[in-house]
Amino acid sequence: MDKKQILNIARKEFSYFFYMPMAYIALFAFILATALFFFVIPFKITQPPIYPFFILGQSSIEGLIRLLPYLFTLFIPAVTMRAFSEEFDTGTYEMLATLPIRTSELVLGKFLASFLLTMVMIATTLFIPFTVMLVGTPDWGAVFCGYLGALFLAAMFASIGIFASSLTKNQITAFIIAVAICALFALFYDAMFFLPTAILTVVRYFSANYHVNNFARGLIDLRDIVYMLSVTVVFLFMTYYRLEIKLKSKN
């Protein structure tokens, strides 16, 4: 693999995204949704519910980090859906894939660009800890942990989005597939509430929320990091094989 080729792809993808109004709409909607749920609307899908800042009155951003799996389920697929779908649809993939570039470089380049984009999304939420700071004294260690968790989660969901995008030339279909997979990871834990506790302690390891919640509480646990990185790598590998099989099968 050639690092330079990965960066060439990533640079173009990242800047290409900002050529389109979609980017600004998605970012604006994300900021709006984050602010609403963090400050105003109670989020009761999950257990325990995430109460808004103004009701709870705690100077912590735990609620923000715990919200992210749900918000990312919608917003990350929205920014990754075009990654490969658009190229298949317009035929530019053929041109790209016949340049002297490896499929692995292409996948990593696209992933890196999407990840950078989600970092921009995450960066827009930074006004929240600073708002919290105005009314109280947040634990900056916990804030750092929370944001670290957010980055791992973003990487995981971005790789899922890229994979979904490699399956179809229709961006909407790619979006729906990615939302479905992300929702599985985000809602899994909440949906399994009826299971006995003994089973639940095993099952929860597969849920993204369980690991994100650890970060949100200010814990850095190697197991959480390993989990999120593994899922990311698995989906990147699946994307790679998908692209290789699509074209390189002999029949």
Place this chain on the structure above:
Amino acid sequence: MIEVDNLSKKYGDFLALENINFSVNKGEILGLLGPNGAGKTTTIRILCSYLAPTSGTIRIKDLDVQRNDIATREKIGYLPESAPLYKDMIVYDYLAFIASLRRINDQAIPGRIKELSATCGIGEVVHKSINELSKGYRQRVGLAQALMSDPEILVLDEPTSGLDPNQIIEIRELIKKISKEKTIILCSHILSEIEATCDRVVIINEGRIAADGTLDELKNKHGSASYITARFKDAAADSVSSELKTITGIDEVKVNSENDNSITARIKVSGSEDISSAVFNLAKSREWTLVNLNQESSSLESIFLELTSK
């Protein structure tokens, strides 16, 4: 330069290519000709290692394109059909992106783009968005993209499809201009295009090679029948038809009465006898006025129709 060896490709049960063999020499312009769906694009996609063959190989300078995909792609500039481009990008940014993937170093990129803009005639649109370009300009940008690394081999898939007649001529001129030091494979179902630009022609039909040779070779080999059209005045259609048939070497005569009381005879000739003189002498002896006598040379079109309509 390029060796295609026993190449076959199946899509599920559909056999798109069946044991294709041909080679392309250095500096040659090869026309890959065939009706739509004959397997031209499949062949080209395997050449650019975009698709994998079911069996057989393509070698470029003794490198198998499957095993050495990156190395062989570096030698090829490829313009896919209908020149797919990133519509929202500025032409310059697009070409810079391609240049970076072609491993042209950053300092050399602006110079290279300037050179290509001059060669391909896109100087005045280089700072426009690709969205705003006409089809002809898009094709030129696609061509500039293919020429970026100054490749030894240039592969063009239907480079003039969807263009207006003026644009077609411009693109052909451009291809001729850059053809001097390159090996070119030009894929087309438009016969006049191949005839105007190519040294050699490979005709593909239903996944098989129907003919391979220079234009002259193909005309000699497959164009055995040729036609003469003659127009007479002061003659009766019946007698023209029956008397022409008495000349040896004439197979078939189709007679048409025209509006101005003249008669046109389309004469199918086999063999290489001098039929024109015989027709002239016949007209003289019968006192028909011979207004026009025209020998049609067998065109690529008739060869193509003969080979692909079985």
